[in-house]
Amino acid sequence: MNRLKRYLSSLSFRTGVIILSLCVPFYILSFAQMLLPFDAYIKGILWTVLFGMAKAFQYSGLAILGVEGWKRLKSKFVRNSGLHSYVENSILPRYNSFDEGHNVNHVSAVIDQAMMLSRYYDVDMDMIYVAAAYHDIGIEYGRDNHHVHSSRIVREDSNLKKWFSEEQIQIIADATEDHRASSSREPRTIYGRIIAEADRQIIPDLVIKRAIQFGLKNYPLLSREEQWTRVKSHLIEKYSVGGYLKLWIPESSNAKALFELREILSNEKQLRSYFDTIYDEIVV
16 A cells, blocks of 8 residues: 555656546536446446545645645635735736747746656745746846846745745745756755756757757858757767766756757767757757
8 A cells, every 4th residue: 555655745746637537427416327227236237336436536636736736626726825826917918028948838847847846845836837928038138147037027026925925935035046957056946956956957859949049049151060969069068977067956857858968969970969950940
């Protein structure tokens, strides 16, 4: 039984939501079948089976979600005094003007990953949500020091005082500043480590694509070969063994993904094949 509980708790938030939602049609069917033209014996069997399935999906879904997952699910329906509405309507749309590597799709993915990782720790889910939502907002002022500007924007956003204390806002600000992979210091809090880890998104194709897109946007005059040299140098500097990227959350899947990416980086021919394929998809 304990092994089963551990297995269920290791599954993703999304899986938990899907399984939990399956209890609803089975609850409905368990009672709706009473209207069918069957005798009481058959109806009793159907009710037992369907109601039992509903309970199985309900308890399995709750076991997967855990306490924090359940809180997160409830927050989808019972918002924290407008916090989520404020972020979704006033903060996330600002990402629409950013490059593809830092647009609204990216920040949404970071939010989802941060919320998933936070289930393993005793943290405030709303603080995690806001830190993830603001982590790249500073790109409005340029990429180089965007993490510093993100932190400043958090501290200067008076709207956040409706939902957080000054101390909580400072922790959120620190987390946004500490997320950057090239930072020379370790994140100061568990909030910073969660946001930094969620921001990694180590998917080989995506990592290489983002590096190419950045080069094409910021160095458009470089030739194909010069773009290749820049991308290769950047990836090795950041992701190779001894590179500046660090992982902070052991429950994350990034360690396995980083190993796979390093395998590609160690084979220049394979890396070049990835580059050429993705480059040709982008430059059409």
